[in-house]
Amino acid sequence: MGSFPCHRCGRVYSHYPSRQRHLKYECGKQPTFACAFENCAYKAKRKQTLKIHIINQHSGHKRKMMSEFLKKYI
Ligand SMILES: [Zn+2]
Numbered sequence: 001m002g003s004f005p006c007h008r009c010g011r012v013y014s015h016y017p018s019r020q021r022h023l024k025y026e027c028g029k030q031p032t033f034a035c036a037f038e039n040c041a042y043k044a045k046r047k048q049t050l051k052i053h054i055i056n057q058h059s060g061h062k063r064k065m066m067s068e069f070l071k072k073y074i
């Protein structure tokens, strides 16, 4: 099993692609995907994470709004 540490923050990944993804999308980055639901301050670094947040936290919202958001984010 390999070991690929991030030279910036020291996180260690066991797969090279995971570390590359981390470097490209996560390391040192501010969360860029903001939840656009009213009164929600949630921000995610990854689109997939935001999608999960929306599904988990906002499933009580109106269906139409939900589907519009998911269309936008998926
Ligand atoms: Zn890092």
Ligand SMILES: [Zn+2]
Binding pocket: 035, 036, 037, 040, 041, 042, 053, 054, 057, 058
């Ligand atoms: Zn939200």
